[in-house]
Amino acid sequence: MRFGLLIGFLLLFLSSFAEAGEKLLQPWGYEGGAGPDHWGEMEREHEKHLQCREGQNQSPINIVNVHESNLVSLHFHYFETPIKIINNSHTMHLSYREGSYVTWGDQKYELIQFHFHRPGEHLIEGKAFEMELHLVHKTPDHQYVVIAVLFEEGEYNANLEIIWDKFPKKINLEFVHPEDIINASNLKKSIWNLYTRKILSTHPTFFLKIKNMFII
Secondary structure, three states, X not given: OOOOEEEEEEEEEEOOOOOOOOOOOOOOXXXXXXXXXXXXXXXXXXXXXXXXXXXXXXXXOEEOOOOOOOOOOEEEEOOEEEEEEEEOOXXXXXXXXXXXXXXXXXXXXXXXXXXXEOOOOOEEOOXXXXXXXXXXXXXXXXXXXXXXXXXXXXXXXXXXXXXXXXXXXXXXXXXXXXXXXXXXXXXXXXXXOOEEEOOOOOOOOOOOOEEEEEEO
């Protein structure tokens, strides 16, 4: 799997996050009538979709105008986990074993799952990326942090190959592979740059009360 070159991170701070069991009445995608131009039309009376149609902080975004700022350091504490994977018809969703986390300032955020978007969702100075990884973290009081990793084609990545080999063909069924161990630390490299802005979520359903997006 030749997605070895890491381009950057996006760190999204979410104060309210849609749980995995929350369902949309209409399907969504990235092209045609179900694509991003039409997401605001889904379930038109739903407050979250009103935010998509009329809000001022939508995401994903194209990062073009930035300025320097001093931010608290982000620290990773990731450990190994067996593969627990679901094909939810939009992406591969992998649950993570308890015990891995990041710290941002004095707050600890537990890594609970990660998933992929292909093509990538965010742009940097108009540049699109071939794939985007979202590492989802939360606190006991349901404050969420999502770290998004942007990839383009590069060196062979054995960790991605392990995950791709386990991609389920059946929809919405979890498959557990206790013999296949991965570590989320191996899916990212060094931090390059950091950007921030206020955001909404990147896809249906849409999240409320979102604080900031940090792009690293």
